[in-house]
Amino acid sequence: MKTKTLLSILALGLFLSAFSQNTIELTFTAIDSADHEQFDSIKVMNKTQGGDTVLLYPDTVLVLDYQVGISKINTGSERFQVFQNYPNPVRDKTTISFFVPERDKVSLIVTDILGRELINTERILDQGYHSYRFTPGNGSLFLFTVQYRESSSSTKILNTNTVSNNTSTLAYIGSEDSSPQFKAVEDIQDFLFSLGDELLYIGYTDTLQSGKLDIPEESKEYAFQFANNIPCPGTPTVEYEGQIYTTIQILNQCWLKDNLNIGIMINGVDDMADNNTIEKYCFDDDPANCITFGGLYQWNEMMQYVTTPGTQGICPSGWHIPTDEEWKILEGTVDSEYGIGDPVWDLLTQFRGFNAGLNLKSTNSWYSFGNGTDLFGYSGLLGGSRGGAGDFYGIDINGDFWTSTDYYHGLNYEHSSVLRDTGAGEWGRSVRCVKD
Numbered sequence: 379m380k381t382k383t384l385l386s387i388l389a390l391g392l393f394l395s396a397f398s399q400n401t402i403e404l405t406f407t408a409i410d411s412a413d414h415e416q417f418d419s420i421k422v423m424n425k426t427q428g429g430d431t432v433l434l435y436p437d438t439v440l441v442l443d444y445q446v447g448i449s450k451i452n453t454g455s456e457r458f459q460v461f462q463n464y465p466n467p468v469r470d471k472t473t474i475s476f477f478v479p480e481r482d483k484v485s486l487i488v489t490d491i492l493g494r495e496l497i498n499t500e501r502i503l504d505q506g507y508h509s510y511r512f513t514p515g516n517g518s519l520f521l522f523t524v525q526y527r528e529s530s531s532s533t534k535i536l537n538t539n540t541v542s543n544n545t546s547t548l549a550y551i552g553s554e555d556s557s558p559q560f561k562a563v564e565d566i567q568d569f570l571f572s573l574g575d576e577l578l579y580i581g582y583t584d585t586l587q588s589g590k591l592d593i594p595e596e597s598k599e600y601a602f603q604f605a606n607n608i609p610c611p612g613t614p615t616v617e618y619e620g621q622i623y624t625t626i627q628i629l630n631q632c633w634l635k636d637n638l639n640i641g642i643m644i645n646g647v648d649d650m651a652d653n654n655t656i657e658k659y660c661f662d663d664d665p666a667n668c669i670t671f672g673g674l675y676q677w678n679e680m681m682q683y684v685t686t687p688g689t690q691g692i693c694p695s696g697w698h699i700p701t702d703e704e705w706k707i708l709e710g711t712v713d714s715e716y717g718i719g720d721p722v723w724d725l726l727t728q729f730r731g732f733n734a735g736l737n738l739k740s741t742n743s744w745y746s747f748g749n750g751t752d753l754f755g756y757s758g759l760l761g762g763s764r765g766g767a768g769d770f771y772g773i774d775i776n777g778d779f780w781t782s783t784d785y786y787h788g789l790n791y792e793h794s795s796v797l798r799d800t801g802a803g804e805w806g807r808s809v810r811c812v813k814d
Contacts, residue, residue: 401597402571402594402595402596402597403597404594404597404598404599404600405597405598405599405600406420406433406579406581406599406600406601406602407599407600407601407602408581408583408588408601408602408604409601409602409603409604409605410603410604410605411603411605411608411611412611415583415602415604416435416583417435417581417582417583417602418435418462418466418467418534418536418582418583418584419432419433419434419435419462419466419467419536419581419582420432420433420579420580420581420582421433421579421580421582421719422569422577422578422579422580423577423578423579423580423719424569424570424571424575424576424577424578425575425576425577425578425591425703426572426574426575426576427570427571427572427575429569429570430569430719431569432464432465432466434461434462434464434466435462456477456479457477457479458476458477458478458479458524458526458527458529458531459476459477459531460474460475460476460522460523460524460531460532460533461474461475461476461477461533462533463512463522463533463535466535466536466582467536467537467538467582467587467717468512468514468535468536468537468538468539469537469538469539470513470539471511471512471513471514472511472512472514472535473509473510473511473512473551474509474510474511474512474522474533474535475507475508475509475510476507476508476524476531477506477507477508478503478504478505478506478507478508478526479505480505481502481503481504481505482502482503482526482527483500483501483502483503484500484501484502484503484508484524484525484526485498485499485500485524485525485526486498486499486500486501486510486522486523486524486525486548487522487523487524487525488512488520488521488522488523488546488548489520489521489523490517490519490520490521491517491518491519491520491585496515496520496546497546497547497548499548501550503553504553506553507553508550508552508553509550509551509552509553510548510549510550510551511548511549511551512535512546512547512548513544513546513547513548513549514535514537514539514544514546515544515545515546516544517537517546518536518537518538518585519534519535519536519537519584519585520534520535520537520546521533521534521535522534522535534584536582536584536585538715538717573595574593574595575593576591576592576593577591577592577593577594578590578591578703578707578718578719579591579592579600579602580717580718580719581602581604581630583604586604586606586629587629587710587711587717587718588602588603588604588629588630588711589629589630589707589710589711589718589719590602590630590707591701591703591704591707602629602630603627603629603630604629604630605627605629606627606628606629606754606755607626607627607628607753607754607755608626608627608755609624609625609626609627610625610626610627610632610813611627613625613632613813616634616694616697618640618694619640621639621640623635623636623638623694624636625813626754626755626756626757628708628711628712628754628755628756629711630707630711631704631707631708631711631812631813632812632813633708633756633810633811633812633813634697634810634811634812635755635756635757636672637671637672637673637759637761637808637809637810638672638673638675638692638693638808638809638810638811639658639668639669639672639673640656640658640673640692641655641656641657641658641673641675641692642655642656642657642658643657643658643659643660643663643665643668643673644657644658644659645663645768646659646662646663646764646768646769646770646806647767647768648768649676649804650675650676650678650679652678652683656679656692657675657679658673658674658675659673659674659675659764659770659806660673660674661674661761661762661764661770661773662770662773667761667773671759671760671761671762671773671808672759672761672808672809673808673809674761674762674763674764674806674807674808675692675780675806675807675808675809676803676804676805676806677780677784677803677804677805677807678803679692680692680699680780680809681699681782686782687701687702687782687783688700688701688704688782689782691782691809692809693809693811694811696813696814697811697812697813697814698782698811698812698814699780699781699782699809699811699812700781700782700810700811700812701781701782701783702781702783702785702798703783704781704812705779705781705785705787705798706718706723706724708734708738708756709723709730709731709734709738709787709796710723710734711754712734712737712738712753712754712756713731713732713733713734713737714732714733714737715731715732715733716730716731716732716734723798725798726798726799726800727798727799727800728797728798729790729793729795729796729797730795730796730797730798731795731796732794732795733794733795734794734795734796735750735758735789735790735793735794735795735796736750736751736794737750737751737752737753737754737756738750738752738754738756738758738789738796739751739752739758739760739777739789740752740757740758740759740760743760743774744760744774744775744791745760745774745775745791746791746792748775748790748791748792750789758777758779758789759777759808760772760773760774760775760776760777760789760791761773761776761777761778761808762774762775762776762777763776763778763805763806763807763808764805764806764807765805766802766804766805774791775790775791776788776789776790776791777789777790777808778797778805778807778808779807779808779809779810780807780808780809784800784801784803785798785799785800786798786799786800786802786807
């Protein structure tokens with residue numbers, strides 16, 4: 379059993395009255411299927427007001443206080459110790475600090491994920507806190523180790539800029555008499571939280587990242603799932619309207635692995651109606667295409683004529699139509715270069731990212747060998763679409779998926795990235811459901 383890890387954030391909420399301050403405590407745990415996992419760090423982004431902050435393992439508590447606003451490392455004792463680098467993950471450079479109890483020789487060693495030694499240097503250091511600046515080279519994970527007398531302590535550094543051609547470097551910054559402050563006062567004060575704000579939490583462990591959205595209203599605990607490319611734990615299949623759908627766990631999200639195929643087929647030239655009957659299009663008006671690729675649905679029919687983001691719509695009970703933000707999390711989870719929360723996912727009317735589309739597409743049947751790797755088990759299908767005039771397009775070229783926020787995300791045989799566009803609700807597109 380892996381060691382259970384708890385990370386807590388105390389976020390200040392200004393509500394009830396202008397003179398009342400309230401504290402919300404959010405606790406994070408990590409699991410891999412049912413086993414406990416260990417975080418490297420957690421990034422918290424405020425999607426409503428902007429700003430972010432980072433929680434660092436181990437046993438890190440971040441207190442945001444509008445009067446004080448200072449977060450320090452809690453060492454607990456004057457012992458030799460290496461602290462988690464900040465920021466982590468890193469795209470450019472990061473700062474690593476450690477405490478030396480008495481003046482002596484210290485060895486600093488950096489190795490990559492394969493155990494190859496990249497840096498090995500020695501220095502005589504006085505008692506106190508010392509900081510180094512590390513610039514990662516090409517690689518996703520590094521181990522920074524400090525050896526002092528008979529003791530050794532290490533920390534893992536996650537690098538998201540894996541296309542860098544730089545050589546790893548390590549430079550001494552200086553020393554401090556007291557515990558270093560990893561975030562300046564103004565940085566912490568910039569992370570504001572008010573009741574009703576939507577927060578994006580991103581948990582990191584080794585080379586994986588797991589994301590979750592929520593609007594916290596009280597202290598609560600979040601469990602981050604790091605299982606990947608397996609049936610959703612506890613829900614391997616879903617029986618719905620006489621059909622069996624398989625499921626797929628993609629870190630913190632549980633998806634139906636199949637395109638939804640529910641309802642009565644209508645002719646492609648007819649618009650769907652709010653008539654208490656779920657209707658679907660089958661590509662080229664051929665029922666066999668619904669069996670293979672699922673049904674195609676106009677946006678209002680899929681939503682069942684409501685406009686609430688994340689509504690159940692035509693999904694099974696306990697599942698819902700994914701929001702645009704949930705699709706962005708999926709894309710950031712599977713892309714090897716742009717992570718969850720990266721601004722690239724907010725771009726519109728264009729293909730974004732590096733290889734999220736390649737990793738989401740199924741491994742066969744795409745036009746002109748435009749197949750995907752299906753690296754995370756999503757198995758995105760080339761179901762095509764029904765145009766606004768009732769004609770059908772691209773059954774072996776495109777796979778377009780609705781969200782409940784009037785956006786759709788598209789996979790294409792020519793692109794390794796993913797399209798994000800809006801509107802055209804009269805078009806028929808594929809639907810994937812995500813678990814509540």
